[in-house]
Amino acid sequence: MATRTSSPSPSSSPPSSCFMLICLLHSAIAISSGAFMMFRMKEIYTFTHGIETASKLLGSTPHDQLLIRTSDSFCGLLLFTIGFLLFMVSFVEDTDFQSFFAAGCTFLHVFMAVWRFWFETRVEDLAWDCIRQTVGDILLALSWVSFLVYSWREKYD
Known part of the structure; x- marks a missing residue:
């Protein structure tokens, strides 16, 4: 009984390691940005925009601040998830x-x-x-x- 081995067709090219590298780079960026957005948004706003603009972006009332923090956390979670999906797609x-x-x-x-x-x-x-x-x-x-x-x-x- 002969075993059949499947070999790639001559027209197909081998998978690219460049794709894996780009996906892993984008994944690392998305995961780290998402984690910072979820847990350290005040520090990120202060670092990127300055103290005065950060205080405006973070809201003036406790209700606004809660809404903005919740929104930033969900955006960070989405970005973290996108990074994780990019990690999976890289393979x-x-x-x-x-x-x-x-x-x-x-x-x-x-x-x-x-x-x-x-x-x-x-x-x-x-x-x-x-x-x-x-x-x-x-x-x-x-x-x-x-x-x-x-x-x-x-x-x-």
Whole structure:
């Protein structure tokens, strides 16, 4: 009785370690940012915006402060969960899925940069910080674009 071994077809390329690296980098960023948002938001606001702006962003009444802390905690939990999902996705070896996922992440980062530029610049206390965050979103999108270019080059060479 002969055993059948399946070998990859000559047209399929091996899974990319570049995809794993980018996913793990984005995962680390999302998990650490999410944890800081959940547990140390006051310190983050003070560090990034200054004491005066941080006091405005944290609310003036106890009710506002509770709502803002709750909102920040849920946003941090969502970001932490996204980081955990990115960690899990980093181990997927299907090259078609990797390209699809990278294109989707590129779209999300570009959309986020556009949203920040058009809407957050209108908030007086956040306008100066918005440019820095928009540049960060574009750099994160460029990491996915570099993977797409690399994978397309490997696929069509």
